[in-house]
Amino acid sequence: MEPVQATTAVSITLTDAAAEAVRGLLAQRNLSDYSLRVYVSGGGCSGIQYGMAFDNNIRTEDTITESNGIKVLVDEVSIQYLHGATVDYIDAPQGAGFKINNPNAISCGCGSSCGDDSGGCEGCG
Numbered sequence: 001m002e003p004v005q006a007t008t009a010v011s012i013t014l015t016d017a018a019a020e021a022v023r024g025l026l027a028q029r030n031l032s033d034y035s036l037r038v039y040v041s042g043g044g045c046s047g048i049q050y051g052m053a054f055d056n057n058i059r060t061e062d063t064i065t066e067s068n069g070i071k072v073l074v075d076e077v078s079i080q081y082l083h084g085a086t087v088d089y090i091d092a093p094q095g096a097g098f099k100i101n102n103p104n105a106i107s108c109g110c111g112s113s114c115g116d117d118s119g120g121c122e123g124c125g
Contacts, residue, residue: 011065011079012038012072013086018098019068021089026054035064035071038087038100039078048081050100081105 014022014036022036037055040048058064061076074082085102 011063011083011085012067012074014067014070014072015086015088016068017089017091018087019070021098022070029054031056035073036087037073037075038082038085039075040081048102048105050102052087052098 026032026034031054034054034056035058037053039051039053041051042049055073058073059075063074063076063079065072065074072087081104082100082102084104085100088099088101090097090099
């Protein structure tokens with residue numbers, strides 16, 4: 001598969017609140033040359049697990065976008081699941097944290113997010 005490297009197409013969007021939270025964390029941790037890496041792990045009936053980390057190691061296979069002044073990195077496997085997703089930051093009485101709204105997530109028969117277009121998951125019972 002050809003490496004994907006995009007610098008102009010928006011594949012992941014950060015809301016204003018998410019960008020502000022990321023900027024604050026980068027400043028607090030003194031990480032001036034770091035980007036936000038967003039990735040997926042897992043899948044199947046347990047659903048896609050989203051992860052985020054600060055990273056200063058850009059690989060040739062990474063898709064690179066910039067949203068609200070934040071450079072976002074996504075690896076070659078995760079991009080197929082995250083293209084078009086929005087990262088938000090919620091600060092509510094129940095707690096604060098990042099939330100990924102993913103238009104690509106697909107629910108299977110057991111109600112979990114499979115994250116692919118296979119039309120269902122094996123092992124739902």
